[in-house]
Amino acid sequence: xxxxxxxxxxxxxxxxxxxxxxxxxxxxxxxxxxxxxxxxxxxxxxxxxxxxxxxxxxxxxxxxxxxxxxxxxxxxxxxxxxxxxxxxxxxxxxxxxxxxxxxxxxxxxxxxxxxxxxxxxxxxxxxxxxxxxxxxxxxxxxxxxxxxxxxxxxxxxxxxxxxxxxxxxxxxxxxxxxxxxxxxxxxxxxxxxxxxxxxxxxxxxxxxxxxxxxxxxxxxxxxxxxxxxxxxxxxxxxxxxxxx
Numbered sequence: 001x002x003x004x005x006x007x008x009x010x011x012x013x014x015x016x017x018x019x020x021x022x023x024x025x026x027x028x029x030x031x032x033x034x035x036x037x038x039x040x041x042x043x044x045x046x047x048x049x050x051x052x053x054x055x056x057x058x059x060x061x062x063x064x065x066x067x068x069x070x071x072x073x074x075x076x077x078x079x080x081x082x083x084x085x086x087x088x089x090x091x092x093x094x095x096x097x098x099x100x101x102x103x104x105x106x107x108x109x110x111x112x113x114x115x116x117x118x119x120x121x122x123x124x125x126x127x128x129x130x131x132x133x134x135x136x137x138x139x140x141x142x143x144x145x146x147x148x149x150x151x152x153x154x155x156x157x158x159x160x161x162x163x164x165x166x167x168x169x170x171x172x173x174x175x176x177x178x179x180x181x182x183x184x185x186x187x188x189x190x191x192x193x194x195x196x197x198x199x200x201x202x203x204x205x206x207x208x209x210x211x212x213x214x215x216x217x218x219x220x221x222x223x224x225x226x227x228x229x230x231x232x233x234x235x236x237x238x239x240x241x242x243x244x
Contacts, residue, residue, distance in 0.1 A: 006150035011115030034235025060095035088121035107152035107239030144207030156217025157194035
């Protein structure tokens with residue numbers, strides 16, 4: 001099974017990774033390790049892939065899959081409710097698997113220097129702009145200087161085209177965001193945004209400075225990743241974290 005593992009300095013009890021599109025049973029255009037059951041793939045294929053996720057990566061249990069809506073809602077595990085509409089998951093309990101799905105949006109994984117709290121957030125531009133990272137950090141008991149973050153695979157700064165309205169929405173919240181956008185040389189009136197930079201700005205503002213990752217582009221690395229911007233109808237990767 002192929003996966004992207006964070007290169008970060010965290011306690012030895014932390015388990016974290018992002019899946020790739022390789023190693024599953026789904027057929028085109030979801031080939032092959034699609035974990036999303038809302039994208040039009042065969043239910044049986046998704047079920048098999050989710051079983052493989054648990055078995056091949058030695059998860060302590062089958063994870064809770066969110067209904068992601070680009071919100072700023074955070075679910076805390078263990079969770080006994082029946083409303084799964086959220087875009088981040090937090091826990092301070094061992095062997096509780098925090099999971100989000102992406103296919104261009106930015107998965108952000110959090111832990112602490114003590115290794116006793118973890119979270120993961122689905123940060124598309126809307127959620128990022130509205131404060132999903134800030135809401136996730138609010139759940140932590142650890143001080144910001146003791147929180148460690150990894151930015152998983154997302155669409156890169158050469159492929160993430162947006163309109164001026166998106167730039168302005170970010171700048172309304174934080175004028176520094178302008179630095180994360182540049183004019184798109186291929187199309188007048190369009191801009192290229194850097195999700196990694198925008199997330200780093202927000203995290204820095206909270207006092208979090210131990211940040212790694214941000215070195216992939218889901219749009220351009222077709223063999224490794226699903227990309228909604230590139231393909232439209234496509235699968236989803238999962239970004240997973242827990243502590244033992």
